[in-house]
Amino acid sequence: MHVAVDYLAAYGMTVLLASQLRSGRARVVNVASDTLRDTRRLKGGGQPRPATLDIDALGDLALLNPTAGFVPFEAYARAKLLTVIAGYALARTLAGEVTVNAVHPGIVATDIIRDVMPAALRQFGGLLRRAMLTPEQGAAAALRLATDPDLDGVTGRYFVRDTDTPTPPVSYSVDVQTRLIATTDRFLESGTQSSRNG
Numbered sequence: 705m706h707v708a709v710d711y712l713a714a715y716g717m718t719v720l721l722a723s724q725l726r727s728g729r730a731r732v733v734n735v736a737s738d739t740l741r742d743t744r745r746l747k748g749g750g751q752p753r754p755a756t757l758d759i760d761a762l763g764d765l766a767l768l769n770p771t772a773g774f775v776p777f778e779a780y781a782r783a784k785l786l787t788v789i790a791g792y793a794l795a796r797t798l799a800g801e802v803t804v805n806a807v808h809p810g811i812v813a814t815d816i817i818r819d820v821m822p823a824a825l826r827q828f829g830g831l832l833r834r835a836m837l838t839p840e841q842g843a844a845a846a847l848r849l850a851t852d853p854d855l856d857g858v859t860g861r862y863f864v865r866d867t868d869t870p871t872p873p874v875s876y877s878v879d880v881q882t883r884l885i886a887t888t889d890r891f892l893e894s895g896t897q898s899s900r901n902g
Contacts, residue, residue, distance in 0.1 A: 706776075707765050710783035715790050716892055718804070726801045733849045734791050738808040738864055739781035740871060754872040755781035757789075762883040765891050786884065788862055788871050793881035795860030803859035805849050809842040810865050 714734050718725070725732065742752035755778065761767035768786070769779040788806045795804040845865045849855060862871045874880055 706769055706779040706783040707786065710780060711786040711790070712765075712888070712892070714787060715794075715888060718794060719889070719892065722798070722802075726798070730802050731850050731855075732791070732794070732798075732802060732804040733846050734787050734804070734806040735846055736787055736806040736808050736862065737781065737784045738869075739777065740785040740788060740875075741869075743778045743781045745777055755785040757782060757785060757874050757880070759874075759880060759883075762880065762887055765887060785872065785875060789875045789881055789884055790888065791862075792860050792875060793878075793885050796881075799859060803855075803857065805855075805859060805861045805863065807845045807849055807863045808865065808869075809845045 718732050724730075740755045743755055744750075744753050758768065761770075769782060791804045791806050794802075798804060845863065848866065849863065861868050862875075863869060
């Protein structure tokens, strides 16, 4: 589900609309999550723990978040990492015609937060939500990438709110990007064929 909702949906829509996007010199803004750079649910001391990606599983999207040892929060972070990896590949493919960037909008007080909040903190949920961004404040970062004239032509980047930020090293591998795109395109094509035949 994480791969389908948090990666495939946005990638699939971008690919399906590619010709229309090219004709309008559009900007694609993928909403990501900074969990891709640190999957620890409680940040404290210590080193960040970036989302992991089994390179050997890139041939089958179903293997990227295997049932054995499944951890929902890490699966979510991995799906967002896939979004950024594919975005870097699309930025290269669509260069000069369409920009493709990703943004972590910040911690926004939405129902998603309640779902990922550790059980020990749920009793403080109301208090914690007051310290978070409003949905309007969270949307501002994506809106900036979509409309700011100063970002015209800027592509293949990941932003934490307004700050251009590096992502895990695996995301910059052209080999990983190429393999992910090839697998994803095969998956989407087989789904399209199935729906045509069914």
